[in-house]
Each structure stands twice: as structure tokens, then as C-alpha cells.
């Protein structure tokens with residue numbers, strides 16, 4: 360559909376003309392043989408941004424998360440937030456791929472707290488499963504792009520150190536947390552042993568995530584990626600898009616955050632809806648009208664040329680990104696207002 364305003368996710372972006380040029384001009388080699396210079400450049404750049412020794416380019420965020428979990432001792436437990444992506448949206452991969460089990464901890468707002476983590480920790484025992492790691496997500500997708508404050512992460516890091524636990528950070532949208540708080544990515548990343556960042560969410564790349572950590576961990580991560588079939592050959596084609604996005608799209612994320620606030624403001628005037636004020640680029644909208652559920656609202660809004668998704672039976676999600684401008688936001692808000700009436 361032409362003029363379709365697609366707010367289903369920040370993954371729906373198409374490569375910009377500049378990004379396509381960067382892809383076309385990429386110098387490539389065979390990364391499995393270790394000689395793709397553009398992949399190496401991207402890995403070094405992300406390791407530097409995150410303050411880590413090394414990084415590995417991955418085809419997807421899920422593969423990066425699962426590789427990080429597969430670094431842990433098998434048959435141990437990983438504490439995560441109860442609506443975390445690794446728990447809800449990775450199709451059982453921690454059990455299937457990483458051979459660990461998750462211990463989800465419910466929070467009221469998606470934000471982990473050291474006082475909630477502490478009672479979930481299980482000490483080493485020959486009888487019971489024991490905790491090897493804590494997983495954090497920043498920003499938290501399921502909680503509506505919520506930012507886990509640096510101080511909370513530091514307190515959880517201190518607790519992890521007390522108990523000899525590792526921390527993996529799902530930072531698919533860590534860029535957004537940094538933009539919104541002014542805290543550099545590396546400060547958040549310093550609280551974690553391994554960090555995943557995505558290039559295909561918000562930054563506008565067609566494919567790609569990166570896992571970062573210590574050099575020995577990333578050497579092992581390369582082996583796990585290969586085992587998962589994730590080694591890629593002339594992947595400099597994709598890495599070039601990542602380098603372009605870091606140079607051109609990272610600094611514009613504030614526009615997405617501003618548009619998310621504008622969208623929330625416009626929708627807050629629509630009867631029958633409750634909008635959760637966004638921290639970043641994800642807007643969660645609750646439907647308060649009896650007899651109208653999320654799939655039906657999504658269908659009606661879709662007929663009016665706007666894409667949003669159902670999140671729960673009564674909650675829909677919209678996400679701003681670089682392919683949506685102010686006019687698109689106005690159109691989307693009007694479409695939702697009209698759709699509430701039938």
C-alpha cells in the first residue's frame with residue numbers, strides 16, 4: 360500500500376539511499392577465513408563503543424543472545440525479567456540451544472531491581488539447579504521501551520559480583536537508552552560481561568546484531584556462532600550498512616523519541632485509550648472500551664493505512680523509526696481515533 364504508515368516495529372525500515380551506496384561500495388572478503396575488512400572494522404568499532412575487548416558480528420539478535428547464554432555452564436539457571444525478550448520471544452531457545460533454564464522474575468514495570476534479583480539467586484548445589492547469570496534488557500521492549508537506569512544496573516552488577524554471577528545485557532535498543540539519558544553505551548555495558556546490540560532495530564540496517572565481551576569469550580562465541588550456522592562469508596556487505604548506520608543514523612534517534620512523545624500526546628486525547636508515556640521509541644496503548652480488543656483495533660487501523668501490532672488482548676504497540684515523519688505520526692493518530700469509533 361502506498362503511503363502506508365508502518366509503526367509495527369522499528370525493524371521495518373528500508374535501507375536509505377546512502378546506506379545502499381555504502382553497501383554497494385563495501386570492500387569484502389571471506390569472513391569465515393577471517394579476511395573481510397569491513398566486518399573487522401564494524402566489530403572493532405562496536406567493541407570500542409561498548410568498551411569491550413572484542414565483538415562478533417551476528418545475523419540476528421536472537422543468535423547473539425543465545426550465543427551469550429551458550430557461554431554459560433549447561434544446566435544452570437539465568438535470572439531474567441518476567442517479560443524479557445529471551446523469555447517470551449525467543450521460541451524456547453535457551454532450553455533448545457543454550458542448554459540453560461530461565462528463572463523469570465515478575466516486575467511491575469519491566470525494570471529489574473536488585474531486591475527482586477537477590478531472592479531468586481540459587482547457590483551452587485549438587486541437588487538443585489544453580490544460578491550462573493543474570494540477564495538484563497535495556498531498553499525493555501515488552502515494557503514499552505523502558506530504560507533500566509544505570510544506577511539499577513550498577514546495583515545488580517554489585518550483587519552479581521557478590522555471588523560470582525555473570526551478566527548478559529540484551530541491548531538491542533541500548534542506543535535508545537543512551538540517547539534518551541545521555542549515558543554513553545559503554546557505561547551501561549560496563550555492568551555486563553556480554554552485550555548484544557542490534558543494527559536492524561532503529562538504526563535502519565537490513566540485517567545484523569553484534570555480541571561484545573572479553574577476547575576469550577568472543578573467541579568462544581565465534582565457535583558457537585559457527586555451530587549455529589551463523590558464520591557468514593562476504594558479510595562486509597552487511598557490515599557496511601552497520602558502519603553507515605553508526606555514522607549517520609545513531610545520532611538521529613532523538614527524533615524518534617520526540618515523535619513517540621508527540622504520538623502519545625495526540626492519542627492521550629482519544630476517549631477509550633490509555634497511553635503509557637514513552638521513555639524512548641515504543642508506545643504501548645491500552646484499550647479501555649469493553650467489546651473492543653487489540654486484534655480488532657489493529658485490523659481497523661490497518662484498513663486506514665496504518666500498521667500497529669497487538670501486544671496483549673487489550674494492548675497495542677506502535678514504534679517510531681527513521682521511515683516515519685511528523686506527518687505520518689499525525690496520520691496514524693487520526694487513523695486510531697477514527698478506528699475507535701468503528
Ligand SMILES: Cc1ncc(COP(=O)(O)O)c(C=O)c1O
Nearest residue numbers: 419420421422444496500529531
Ligand atoms: C529486546 C530484543 N532483543 C532481541 C531481539 C531479537 O532480535 P532479532 O529479531 O534480530 O533476532 C529483539 C527483536 O525485536 C528485541 O526487541
